[in-house]
Amino acid sequence: MRCLIATLLCLLAGVLHAQEADLLHQVLAELAAHPQVRADFTQSRENPALAQPQQSQGQLVFVSGHGMLWQVTQPYRETLALTGARTARIDEQGQLQVIRNGDRGVAQVSQMLQSMLTGQPEEALRQFTVEAHGSPSRWTLRFSPRQERMARVLSAIELSGDRYLQGIDVEMQGGERTVIRFSGTRDAGTLSPLEARALGMP
């Protein structure tokens, strides 16, 4: 992890002002200090095709280096395991069902976001320029696509938080906007056997 952060800082040295680099360093170090986190989330999505925003809520478990479990409880029940390039659904019997494997093109954004949150920022830094604002106790990281191809679809991703990640905002060029807020963030404690298996942990 420290090694990753060092790499990250080297990569950013030329791009970021010293202050910003410093803040990013602190934020990532703070996030990395909690390798297993559980939080409640609400996700709200606006889309030009939607008459009113979509709302969903549930629980998130993320484990540094392995991936995350996205457990929706409202308005339907579903658990997704997002690990690297793979997305799998866990059905009622607890069986993993791969929905997507090795997505390419813009679908990489989601993958990039996962790896960013799970402590693997190289991919993110290849694809995005990062601006850091605020202080370690209240920060915002704004990721703008470097690739023109992607910039035509995606405007920006904004992460914000304090000791923990508190929010993710995703803005699309087509007018879609997704706002995710986290609450009750805490160390995950021991994972259930199903959770561990879904994340491919021993």
Added chain:
Amino acid sequence: MSPRGPLWRAALFGAFALGMLLLGSWLLFGRGPLPIQTDLLAMLPATERHPLAEAAVDQLAHANGDRMVLVVADADDDKAKAAARALGEALTGQHVFASVTAELPPFDLDQFIAPYLPYRFSLLSDADRTALAQPGYAAGQTLARRLNEPFLAGIGTRVQDDPFGWLQHWLDQQPWSRSPLVPEDDLLTAHRDGLTYVMVIAALRGSSYDDGVQREALAVLDRAWQDVGHDHPGTQLLRTGTVFYAAAARAGAERDVHVVGLASTLGIALLLLWTFRSPRPLLVAFLSTAVGVISALTVTLLVFGQIHLLTLVFGAALLGEAVDYSIQYLCARANMGRHWRPQDGVRQVRPALLLALGTSLLGYLLLGLVPFPALRQMACFAMVGMLVACLSVFWLLPALSVPPTGKPLSPSLVAMARGWQRRMMRLSQGRAGLAMLALAAAVALPGWWRLGHDDDIHLLIATPADLAQQEARIRDITGIGNGSQFYLVTGDTPEATLQHEEALAQRLQALVARQQLDSWTGVASMVPSAQRQAQNRAALAPLFAPGAALEETLLKAGIKASVAQAYVTAWPGQVLKISDWLSMPLSLPFRYLWMNQHDHSYASIVLPQGQDDVAVLRGAADGLAEVSLVDKPASVSALFGRYRQYASLWLLAALVLVGAAFAWRYGRGAVRVLTPPLLGIGLSLAALGYLGQPLTLFHWMALMLVLGVGANYAVFLREGEPHTAHLPGASYASVLLSAVTALLSFGLLGLSTMPALQHFGITLLLGIGITALFAPVSLPASETYP
């Protein structure tokens, strides 16, 4: 006959030779690029029963063959990309490249989606079709899941076009979505093991086998990479493409032509100088051989239009056999001393030469019956060369060797020959002879016992290890298949073809599920059959039925009324036809997978990736109608095996033919004349067994030549001996001279870089050497030396 006769004939022959030279030069140099073929596949016969399969092999070779695939690698992402860009720029605009793809042209993601919208209700992934067919499919839930996907939903297809994500799921399976290479900074990039790999593709203007294209392309690449490498030290370049293999093969063959041609010419020259101790015989012998080789080249070019490098290498070696005829004539001249009259010399050697020519032509004729284009060329080349060289002895040489020579053959050679001849003859008489034969058989037996065979084409074509390694790495990084094994799916109509391919796809999917295959690329996954598309629409139809209230489901999920209405109205859309697909720009990189030779004959090529075990691939096609696995290397290997078996039978047949010719001339003595070549063949086989060399077709071809050449020696000796009664050993000395020249040329093929020629050379070296040593056995028993 008037004394002018021989002169006239010589003049006519000279004019003929000059004509051949001029015609040959024009054929070779006067018609644009050198008509020299280096494509190893071109030397092979058609191996596939289905004519479309051969066309498919060609089409694939063209699609994959006439381009360079370059991959720039560096641990530093920016450096790898900068180097790839610089390389792309350096190659772009060079005449030898028709196009260079490094930086991708700007394009919209929309281009990947918009063309499919009219067909969206006909295109479903297998998983969706199966799910939709389940009773109680909850469309509302699928919709809610799609709209509430974590982080992003509007990726790929827009919600208004594809609210349920069905089209997106189908697009996710398209080859461009699955490629390990992703566009990044407008470059095709892969990240692996801490390295960034960037692909650059350069399409050649012309064939990889074209000499000019090859040289220029490699030179331009080397120059470009030198500059780029200088600016970006430490960056690696991986390269693959037919052009690199072809260039390596050409360099190897050219080296062979030079080494074998030069070394044998020099060796033969020195040998002749030493034996005849005068430059005139040397010049005469070379003139005769040169006329033969030039005529052979010219006629081969006339008959075949081009000449294969293999034939040239073989031709360089043929020098050694063509020179035999003039050697016999010149030896006769040396042996006659001051009584020499050119026409007497011709009369003296004519029977031996004609018999020898007859057996040689017979041998090469058998070679020419093999339906291998390359072997036919060699046979044509050899037959013309031998015939002209022999005729030159009858018609040209007498005019050039009028004065008698005062210098007999080198006495040390004659003495050596006489010594060996005596010993050999003593040993070959009566009981001693039979004992010798038994001993030879006993020595040979374990060798024969160890003989095996191996027809694997890979053993016959040497691939530079370095190139093979780079290719393997590039295949690994880019996911490009190996191209030498593929499925050919055929049908009377496009629809039938696609349906057959879908049956295959089902089998391949099972292999993927068992992790025995990574993936495959085929047309049916990009254009499903009309039947499959109808199934897809049938799976969706209940949802769009008037009473199904799909619009309400959409509205309830929060979709705008106008959007919901537009979506429902778009049903059922159109059927995607192969012609629609072919006209999409997106299909361009995959169009070579579809073949339409004429009405009622369609085919598609399916490329499997990530499985090198042919048995597994073959199993997937088992029992499927109109689907076959085309495995060119295996077909060629099987063909070689078949001809190897035929070749051993032919050798037997040739032995019988030659034996019959000998029996007609020598009566019971034929057994003795046939013994040296028989021993040559038998002991060579034993030696190959001891060497542990598995037999290939080329070994057997060489053994056919051993028979031809070996029979010549026995004949030369048997026919020549009565004329040199005053000079014991002189006749055998001339045979030894012939043998050494043959060894110098054919034997040097053993140094060839091409395993096929190497096998050929080693076998000849053994066979001719052994035959020459045993040649005195052919002399009649009555002429026993005391």
